[in-house]
Amino acid sequence: MLNKLKSRVRPCGAAFLDPTLSFAPETRRRRTFAIISHPDAGKTTLTEKLLLFSGAIQIAGSVKARKATRHATSDWMEIEKQRGISVASSVMQMAYREHVINLLDTPGHKDFSEDTYRVLTAVDSALMVIDAANGVEAQTRRLIEVCRQRDTPIITFVNKMDREVREPLDILDEIERELGMPCVPMTWPVGQGKGFGGIINLRTQAMTVFESGSERRPQDFDTVPLNDAASLAKRFGNEWTTAIESMELATGASPAWDHAAFLAGKQTPVFFGSGVNNFGVMEVLDALVDLAPAPQSRTSTTVVNRQPVVKEVQPDDEAFSGVVFKVQANMDANHRDRIAFVRMASGKYTPGMKLKVMRTSKELRPTSVVTFMSQRREAVEEAYAGDIVGFTTHGGVQLGDTITDGSINLMYTGLPFFAPEMFMTVVLKNPLRTKQLQQGLAQLGEEGAIQVFKPEMGGNMLLGAVGQLQFEVVQHRLKGEYDADIRLEGSQYTGARWITADSPKELQEFVYAYPQRMAKDAADTLAYLCTSPYDVRLAQERFPKIHFHPLREHAGLALQSAG
Numbered sequence: 001m002l003n004k005l006k007s008r009v010r011p012c013g014a015a016f017l018d019p020t021l022s023f024a025p026e027t028r029r030r031r032t033f034a035i036i037s038h039p040d041a042g043k044t045t046l047t048e049k050l051l052l053f054s055g056a057i058q059i060a061g062s063v064k065a066r067k068a069t070r071h072a073t074s075d076w077m078e079i080e081k082q083r084g085i086s087v088a089s090s091v092m093q094m095a096y097r098e099h100v101i102n103l104l105d106t107p108g109h110k111d112f113s114e115d116t117y118r119v120l121t122a123v124d125s126a127l128m129v130i131d132a133a134n135g136v137e138a139q140t141r142r143l144i145e146v147c148r149q150r151d152t153p154i155i156t157f158v159n160k161m162d163r164e165v166r167e168p169l170d171i172l173d174e175i176e177r178e179l180g181m182p183c184v185p186m187t188w189p190v191g192q193g194k195g196f197g198g199i200i201n202l203r204t205q206a207m208t209v210f211e212s213g214s215e216r217r218p219q220d221f222d223t224v225p226l227n228d229a230a231s232l233a234k235r236f237g238n239e240w241t242t243a244i245e246s247m248e249l250a251t252g253a254s255p256a257w258d259h260a261a262f263l264a265g266k267q268t269p270v271f272f273g274s275g276v277n278n279f280g281v282m283e284v285l286d287a288l289v290d291l292a293p294a295p296q297s298r299t300s301t302t303v304v305n306r307q308p309v310v311k312e313v314q315p316d317d318e319a320f321s322g323v324v325f326k327v328q329a330n331m332d333a334n335h336r337d338r339i340a341f342v343r344m345a346s347g348k349y350t351p352g353m354k355l356k357v358m359r360t361s362k363e364l365r366p367t368s369v370v371t372f373m374s375q376r377r378e379a380v381e382e383a384y385a386g387d388i389v390g391f392t393t394h395g396g397v398q399l400g401d402t403i404t405d406g407s408i409n410l411m412y413t414g415l416p417f418f419a420p421e422m423f424m425t426v427v428l429k430n431p432l433r434t435k436q437l438q439q440g441l442a443q444l445g446e447e448g449a450i451q452v453f454k455p456e457m458g459g460n461m462l463l464g465a466v467g468q469l470q471f472e473v474v475q476h477r478l479k480g481e482y483d484a485d486i487r488l489e490g491s492q493y494t495g496a497r498w499i500t501a502d503s504p505k506e507l508q509e510f511v512y513a514y515p516q517r518m519a520k521d522a523a524d525t526l527a528y529l530c531t532s533p534y535d536v537r538l539a540q541e542r543f544p545k546i547h548f549h550p551l552r553e554h555a556g557l558a559l560q561s562a563g
Helices: 002-008 043-054 078-083 110-120 138-149 168-179 226-253 259-263 281-290 431-447 468-482 504-513 533-542 554-562
Strands: 030-037 090-096 099-105 125-131 154-159 183-185 187-190 198-201 206-209 223-225 268-272 298-304 307-313 321-329 338-346 355-357 362-364 368-373 376-379 388-393 402-404 422-428 451-455 462-465 486-490 495-501 518-520 526-530 546-549
Touching: 030 043, 030 110, 030 138, 030 281, 043 090, 043 099, 043 125, 043 281, 090 388, 099 281, 110 138, 110 321, 125 138, 125 281, 138 168, 154 168, 154 281, 168 183, 168 226, 168 268, 183 226, 187 226, 187 268, 198 226, 206 226, 223 226, 268 281, 298 338, 321 431, 422 431, 422 468, 431 451, 431 468, 451 526, 462 468, 468 486, 495 504, 495 533, 504 546, 526 533, 533 546
Parallel strands: 030 099, 030 125, 125 154, 154 268, 183 268
Antiparallel strands: 090 099, 187 198, 198 206, 206 223, 298 307, 321 338, 321 402, 338 388, 355 362, 355 402, 368 376, 368 388, 422 462, 422 486, 451 462, 451 518, 495 526, 495 546, 518 526
16 A cells, blocks of 8 residues: 555656756756745744754744744744734745745735735745644635636645644545645644654655654654554554555545646645644755746736737846835835845846836846845845845835846736725824825835825825735834824725726816826826725716726736726
8 A cells, every 4th residue: 555655656856947048057946935824824933944944044933922032034023023923025045955945925814915915926836834723714715816816836734733633634625625726645644633643754655753842853853664664553553543544545535646737736735744843844845846846937018019919038038037026115224225026037137237127217226136034135146037136225116117137128917906995094193294104105005015095186195905904014114114103094985996098088087077086006006986886886887988997917007008
């Protein structure tokens, strides 16, 4: 039976690029992935342990120890340390087994899902963390749906096996049923809770024996080959017998491992373990190198004979290009800087090279270019497709901007902005701080922390969000980072739609008809504010040539091309 399992699961290398191409040896060493999960599934803890085992950090912080001096490396904001949650995505780079791994830790809370959605546009794969006690939860479903829309390959880690949890067969069944994605076990647990004995690694055909302790390293765990099944059966008794029987059922019911299906986002390898105890983490780290894809081609648009043309940009193309998927203000409180996070899509970056923002056709002159370990930064000596680099700027860069070396004319699309579902009116407590408030709202709006709307007819600024916690974070940051103490009051508006028209004349007529409903967001894109779903329907009937968009891409470019 064990030989049967061995034949079903084999290590698979990532699809390599043509080594004759100039940048291929470097780009194929890159792995860029996001960690996604429902809140409290252990995502940030797992992030810490991946960094620890790769050698990127020496001490793992504690997400829960809010009063301690150590916090999770990926949680750097003051409000994150106070609440013990992630409210902003973090970027971390590490080296492991001669590969460069770019890890993006995303907020688990649904109120910050828009930030997570944008991060998912910048990665080639995702690591999904599931709480073994709770199974597939609401936020997990939403995030997986985003991944499936982009056919993003997903590796699954079932966490907290050292607790009293559900049966692994039930968890696999739920993943397949709820997410519509076949599972292929790569490791299998022996027992659970107090009876958790370890995991069987189907790739290496060995069992790693579990021992509790957050300070243990991979070499501290005992590993026993499966050909010594008799001693394992004697050592773990009924837990071993039950595990072998359920493992045989799982592998018999699961499809054979198909690396191509995984890369197409149609199959997920599943690993079991306990992140807080450093157990089962190394198997995930190895899988990221062995299974996850190297940087892939990205779709862009260019103009040929005044007509938009879709172009596939290959990661080993010579010209430098990348897209800004995140802007973060005030990562360094001493310098009040702004970092534009750029996912490189092609070419090579070297210090001092000329850069161009394609939206404005202006030269980008960053004061520094860095890679990240959460809040820590290091100057970039060289970077390739798949890497995340940060450009320190003082403006002129927005979410979704395409950055190139100027030798190519193209723009990347696909960075989503969702129409907010909640609105609050901003009231400044001290009118003398108006300048600070305007600066803070402008930067936080460009950052994507919240959507900021300026009514065309004047009046107080409006904040739009998908969740209440967004308002609280922005209020906290305005006071702490910009010294602008605000009060948030209710608003009559319950939604917004970005608007476009087939002609400027039709758009102008609509604006004249609804002057009180017009506002512009941080990207200066025109939006129609509504007080109920019926508003949009009535306006649409009155102006059939106006297009109402619940989602927009960067700077309205996709809307304009779509009409």
